[in-house]
Amino acid sequence: AQSVTQPDIHITVSEGASLELRCNYSYGATPYLFWYVQSPGQGLQLLLKYFSGDTLVQGIKGFEAEFKRSQSSFNLRKPSVHWSDAAEYFCAVGPYTGRRALTFGSGTRLQVQP
């Protein structure tokens, strides 16, 4: 079965600093990978996705992620964090044959210090 691991439960960065959120997946084939952001009490907003092709994908709000098959990773990065980026970030994988739903990681809560 596929699974997603986000090793960091909580990260705090200073505004203007760079950010990297880690995501590792377990999957038998080339996965479809997603990063979502959730503000408190809100639904999920898609930041970016990887299906195939260029392993460095650009998303909204200045985010990017790199798919590394050898490391089974899909880490999310941003060169300069803004206070409005404080939120919960979820990595997800899927779907695959027989299961169209996504499997989510446990999430990483990002705090931004002024």
Next chain:
Amino acid sequence: GAVVSQHPSRVICKSGTSVKIECRSLDFQATTMFWYRQFPKQSLMLMATSNEGSKATYEQGVEKDKFLINHASLTLSTLTVTSAHPEDSSFYICSAAKTGGLYEQYFGPGTRLTVT
């Protein structure tokens, strides 16, 4: 495009009553919709997959008689929590996959259910 709405956004009900949550795809048709549950500070857990015109597929451990799902049209799926109890209090999020689409899902804003 690809907007999903949920109604209500927030609901409080008494223990033992039933509550219905609607999930609508506003500008596309969705053969398949998904219902997730999210406890505070936790991730989303899939409850069931809802297919238009057929029975929902429930995940292991989810009581299908307690969480009734109906997907009567290509734009609407409903989740009814029957005989709600305080432990059913949670944040319920739906998502929809476009008919003919393959991999992407569009998420609703969620419904906060509080059972008193």
